[in-house]
Amino acid sequence: MTDDTDPAATAPPTRVDLAAAFEESGVRDVLEELDRTLIGLKPVKARIRETAALLLVDKARRQMGLATETPTLHMSFTGNPGTGKTTVALKMADLLHRLGYVRKGHLVTVTRDDLVGQYIGHTAPKTKEVLKKAMGGVLFIDEAYYLYRPENERDYGQEAIEILLQVMENNRDDLVVILAGYADRMDRFFSSNPGFRSRIAHHIEFPDYDDAELLHIAERMLDQQNYRLDDDARRTMAEYIAARRGQSHFANARSVRNALDRARLRQANRLFNEARGPLDAETLSTITEPDLRASRVFRGGLDGTRASGQQAARQAEGTPP
Amino acid sequence: MKLRQGQFSFLPDLTDDDIRVQAQYAIDKGWAVSVEYTDDPHPRNTYWEMWGHPMFDNPDAAAVVYEVNECRKEHGGKYIRVIAFDASPGWESVRMGFIVNRPATEPGFRVVRQEGEGRIIRYTVESYAVREPEGARYA
Numbered sequence: 001m002t003d004d005t006d007p008a009a010t011a012p013p014t015r016v017d018l019a020a021a022f023e024e025s026g027v028r029d030v031l032e033e034l035d036r037t038l039i040g041l042k043p044v045k046a047r048i049r050e051t052a053a054l055l056l057v058d059k060a061r062r063q064m065g066l067a068t069e070t071p072t073l074h075m076s077f078t079g080n081p082g083t084g085k086t087t088v089a090l091k092m093a094d095l096l097h098r099l100g101y102v103r104k105g106h107l108v109t110v111t112r113d114d115l116v117g118q119y120i121g122h123t124a125p126k127t128k129e130v131l132k133k134a135m136g137g138v139l140f141i142d143e144a145y146y147l148y149r150p151e152n153e154r155d156y157g158q159e160a161i162e163i164l165l166q167v168m169e170n171n172r173d174d175l176v177v178i179l180a181g182y183a184d185r186m187d188r189f190f191s192s193n194p195g196f197r198s199r200i201a202h203h204i205e206f207p208d209y210d211d212a213e214l215l216h217i218a219e220r221m222l223d224q225q226n227y228r229l230d231d232d233a234r235r236t237m238a239e240y241i242a243a244r245r246g247q248s249h250f251a252n253a254r255s256v257r258n259a260l261d262r263a264r265l266r267q268a269n270r271l272f273n274e275a276r277g278p279l280d281a282e283t284l285s286t287i288t289e290p291d292l293r294a295s296r297v298f299r300g301g302l303d304g305t306r307a308s309g310q311q312a313a314r315q316a317e318g319t320p321p
Numbered sequence: 322m323k324l325r326q327g328q329f330s331f332l333p334d335l336t337d338d339d340i341r342v343q344a345q346y347a348i349d350k351g352w353a354v355s356v357e358y359t360d361d362p363h364p365r366n367t368y369w370e371m372w373g374h375p376m377f378d379n380p381d382a383a384a385v386v387y388e389v390n391e392c393r394k395e396h397g398g399k400y401i402r403v404i405a406f407d408a409s410p411g412w413e414s415v416r417m418g419f420i421v422n423r424p425a426t427e428p429g430f431r432v433v434r435q436e437g438e439g440r441i442i443r444y445t446v447e448s449y450a451v452r453e454p455e456g457a458r459y460a
Contacts, residue, residue, distance in 0.1 A: 104380050132388070136381020174383035 016060040026098045027052050034091050039220065040213040041084060047204045048092065055099045072201040073101060073176045074168055076144075076190075078183040079206025082252030085180045086140065088206075092178065093138040102176055104136035112146040115160040123156040127163045135174045144179035145189035165195050209252050214241045218256045222287065227264065232289040244297050259295065266291040322429030324362050327402060328419040337386050340403065340421050344382035347405035347417050353377045354405050356388045358396040360458040362427070362448050372396075375406060389421050398424050398459045424450075424459035 022028060031052065034045060054071075061067040073096065077085040090107050097105025110130055117123035131139065141147070147164075149155040168177050179186070179196070183205065190197040209217065215238050222228055229237060244255055267287050271279060328343075329335060335343070344354050354376050357369035372392040376384055385403060392401050401422035406413045428449035435443040450458045 103383075106380055132376065132379050132384035135379065135383040135387070171383065171387065174381070174387075 013063060016063060018056065018060060021056060021060060025056070025100075027056065027095060030091060030095045030098060034088075038084060038087065038091075039216050040209050041088075041206065044084075044088060044204055044206055047202070048088070048095070051202060052095060052099070055096075055101060059099060070101075070172050072172065072199065074200045075176070075178045075202040075204060076186060076200050077178060077180040077204050077206060078186045080182060080208055080252060082254035082256075083206035083208060084253065085206055086142070088204075089138065089140045089178050089180070093176075096138065096176060102137055106134075106137035107140055108134040108137060109140045109142060111142050112157065115141070115147065115164075116156045118156075120156075123159040124163060127160045131163070131167050131171075131175065134177075135171070138176045138178060140178045140180065143181045145181045145185040148189055148193055150192060161193060161196075165199065168199050211238065211241050211245070214253065214256050217253050218260060221257055221260055225264075227260075227285050227287055229287050230289075233287050233292055236289045236292040240292055240295060240297055247297065247300075259292075259297075260287075262295065263287050263291045266294055322427055324400065324420065324423060324427055326362070326364060326420060328417060330420060334423075335419065335421055337390070340389060341382045341386050343417070343419065344385040344403060344405075348380065348382055348385075350405075350407070350416070351409070352405040352407045352416055354379075354382075354385050354403060356385070356392050356401065356403055358392055358399050358401045358422075360399045360424075360455065361451055362400055363446070363451070369400075369402065372401070393422055397422065400424070426459070 031049060034048065038045070055073075058067060058071055075092070077089065079085055086109065089109075093102065093105050093107040096102045108130065114130055115123070115127045117126045147157040147161055149157055164177065167175070179200070181189070215234070218237055218241075219229060219234075240259060241256065244250055244259070249255075264287070270288075270291065271283065323330075325331060347354050355374070356372040358372055359366060359369040373388060376388070379385070389401060389403065399422070400420055402418055402420045404415055404419075405417040407416045430446040430448050433445045433447050435445070437443050
């Protein structure tokens with residue numbers, strides 16, 4: 001299946017130009033895009049840069065015949081919810097594709113439900129189907145620690161883990177597996193499945209965003225949808241982020257996105273109720289302070305409203321609190 | 322006698338890498354690739370046993386090679402082929418089909434003559450392998 005080529009062209013080169021290879025592979029574009037589109041995440045970006053350098057050097061070494069083995073590329077992303085693990089996984093798939101380590105560069109995102117079956121004999125075909133779909137690309141297993149349930153020894157998750165490990169080892173050229181989840185639970189998962197730890201070369205931790213970064217993210221999200229915050233709203237948003245962080249189920253950028261979705265809803269409602277006569281584009285795309293201020297986060301959050309709701313109910317019934 | 326059916330059958334046996342390249346060609350054309358096996362090599366035996374479903378949504382041919390190797394584990398002593406269906410004309414038409422695995426020994430075919438009315442002779446071929454019951458062929 002090979003064409004007759006000039007032997008001089010197929011002989012290993014005696015020197016490589018890393019800078020040229022860097023330009024040629026388009027890795028620079030991915031790294032720049034990463035810097036531009038992702039706010040914060042300094043350690044993550046540094047790790048990706050290091051990984052890219054390693055892979056580039058490794059590729060050059062292989063061209064010169066110094067290395068023959070495909071390096072282990074399986075990774076684990078640990079971090080709290082909403083810290084950008086899926087987004088970075090997408091970028092990583094693109095990066096690996098450009099460096100030629102995966103052939104197609106698509107990302108297949110799955111959770112336990114997609115891998116583990118419901119009855120005996122269901123798990124293996126299901127897991128294999130997913131693995132086949134991910135071949136040539138990257139398989140992203142979100143909340144991977146759910147695969148292992150030590151409390152139920154007949155859990156089918158163990159079967160999925162065995163198939164995963166086997167394919168991760170034997171088909172290293174065909175797909176890259178990224179496991180993602182919360183740091184503490186992933187640690188427990190790895191300590192009870194030592195096979196996974198040894199097959200994963202790159203552990204990347206995602207730190208939480210600080211308040212300024214989240215505000216920046218909020219503005220970036222709105223900008224993408226052609227909305228903007230006015231000055232009062234920006235101050236309110238900063239207050240909102242600080243207040244939301246202390247409340248339960250805080251999920252970093254995801255909480256911000258949900259807050260903005262609700263603010264857009266309130267803005268639409270406000271415009272619909274108040275508007276008399278035509279509106280200009282400016283009004284339609286500005287989120288104002290009241291849109292944000294109406295959030296229950298400023299009244300103590302979900303817990304606060306529930307507590308006050310119960311209090312109100314008790315008062316209505318006439319029982320002492 | 323080496324069975325000469327489908328594409329590439331006059332070439333040396335395909336390696337896994339060759340299979341991957343050919344299957345990738347089919348996938349890139351938008352055809353559904355599937356793996357089939359049989360122990361009845363008659364040329365008019367069109368419908369072989371399916372090994373799993375046709376792979377409709379696998380973008381990469383590594384999955385095909387994986388399935389071929391899984392099939393070899395179970396049916397390594399039989400014929401295995403990879404076929405590619407093109408659904409675009411509105412019916413399923415086979416665009417590609419090539420053998421990727423064959424038994425260690427292939428006994429070949431014999432001519433069968435049947436005497437008809439008025440000294441007519443009807444000719445047909447029969448594989449020596451099918452004189453054994455299914456499952457016991459090529460053992």
